[in-house]
Amino acid sequence: MTTNLPSSTQTSGAFPDPMEWLFGQLHGMFGNKLLDQFRSGHIVKGLDTGIENMKAVWADKIRGNGLKFADVRRGLAGAERLKWPPSWGEFLDLCRPPINxxxxxxxxxxxxxxxxxxxxxxxxxxxxxxxxxxxxxxxxxxxxxxxxxxxxxxxxxxxEGEIKPVPERVPALAAPTASESTREYGRQRLDELNASELVRNVSKGGNIAWARQIIEEEKATGKVPLNKLNIARQAIFNVTGVQA
Incomplete structure (x- = not known):
């Protein structure tokens, strides 16, 4: 039965496909132990769908976790010490350098x-x-x-989970222009100071339902003041790490 894997030295061009190379390296280490772990027996166009799905999933995980080639090589070096092929989670742990x-x-x-x-x-x-x-x-x-x-x-x-790239920070509130009245600026600063306590509480795990309501109001009306909208966005980011 075909292994569905090219030799790690075979390439279709100047460079091998990254996942074919990685899978070839793992196959060289573990042989049929690797194939049996992922093989489904369902062959489409000469390729086992279980093995092909494994390659696709690992490729997505490698991209999603921002692994570099050096990280993958570190993972392969660690895998050499194992008796059985690593799962994705085990391989990821091998790829990541320990953090002090x-x-x-x-x-x-x-x-x-x-x-x-x-x-x-x-x-x-x-x-x-x-x-x-x-x-x-x-x-x-x-x-x-x-x-x-x-x-x-x-x-x-x-x-323990997938690590996303560092997002850009939510832009800081703009300083008032000369055309803004002192009263209006004072009202906005009061809003900011009152909300800052909410933001601090949110960073400690507080409720952010109020912030989500502001975002929904902006989507529905487009009339939420910018300072209020920015405060809501910052609060949501403090808890979820996601920009609203």
Missing amino acids: VDAALYEAIEQMRKRQHGKDEWSNPAIFWAAAKVGEYDMISQTFLQLKPRFDAALKRVQ
């Missing part, structure tokens, strides 16, 4: 401060998402010792 929690927390504190000015740079998106789970306000205002247990727990949760 103390170093990651120092980075998160520094970059969350820089993020307020749009100058943050993250060595690993998992560190950002862990900081986002703790909450921007707490990351900036609390001490290292206060943050460490919460950040450590958040980092472990983040690493």
Whole structure:
């Protein structure tokens, strides 16, 4: 029976298909143990659909988790120590370099401060998402010792799932123009100050139903004041990490 796999040295051009190369490397390590783990026996155009589906799923996961070629090679090096082919989750753990929690927390504190000015740079998106789970306000205002247990727990949760790229920060509220009245600007600042407490509470796990209502109102009417809309967006982002 055909293995449905080309040799890792065979290519259709100058470079091999990335998934064919990866699967060829794994097949070289584990032989039929790998094939039997994914083979369905359903052949379409000479290819086993179970194996082809595995390649498609792994390709999506590799892209979704932002793995680089060096990460994949690290995963293959780790797989050489295994007796059985790794599942996707096991392979992902092999690909990811271990994260030192103390170093990651120092980075998160520094970059969350820089993020307020749009100058943050993250060595690993998992560190950002862990900081986002703790909450921007707490990351900036609390001490290292206060943050460490919460950040450590958040980092472990983040690493259990798919890690998305770091999103752009929601734009800061614009400063008032000369044409804005002092009274109107004062009203907007009061709204912002009142809402800032809500945003801080949200970063600690508070309710964001009010923020979602504002977003829905904007979608329905298009008449929500910009400062109010930005506050709602920031609150949702603090909890979910998703821009509304």
